[in-house]
Amino acid sequence: MRSERLAQDDKLILVAQVAGGFGVRGDVRVTAYTADPMALLTYRDLLRADGSTGLTLLSGRPDKNGVVGKAKEITTKEQADALRGLKLFIPRDRLPEPEEDEFYLTDLIGLQARDPEGVVLGTVKSVQNFGASDMLEIAPAAGGPTWYLPFTRDAVPDVYLSDGWLLAVRPNEVGEREPD
Incomplete structure (x- = not known):
């Protein structure tokens, strides 16, 4: 996944938001806006609104509103809490193609x-x-x-x-x- 800024033509889709830290070992809670919250692990590289790297999810488990997991950029609860509210995106082309006669x-x-x-x-x-x-x-x-x-x-x-x-x-x- 690209960490540099995306071209203007690339459409970003909001898929999640950082909810804050979880526990004392640097886990992060991420609220998912996807039908399957665990899809966030498949996307792995989640971007900020400007196309730069937001979070790189390394592992995770389901939570009531999304995923709790480890991210490459976070090692402490304080770092996770500092990112609370960060909206996370993926490029539109990373989503699966919809069925015929369906669309996003x-x-x-x-x-x-x-x-x-x-x-x-x-x-x-x-x-x-x-x-x-x-x-x-x-x-x-x-x-x-x-x-x-x-x-x-x-x-x-x-x-x-x-x-x-x-x-x-x-x-x-x-x-x-x-x-x-």
């Missing part, structure tokens, strides 16, 4: 959002989850403030990853009357 939410970022008539409404800026469900943050093509589109089958019936766009059906504006 991060792959939606940068896609054009088009209405049913083909008009470009904007570009997907981010995917957020405020607790209820995933929401696409759309940066309008005409400029102005971003807006959110629920990432549901009704609001986003089709995604064309290879073509760089998705179909966006905006919910009716609040207070807008349906035609009689």
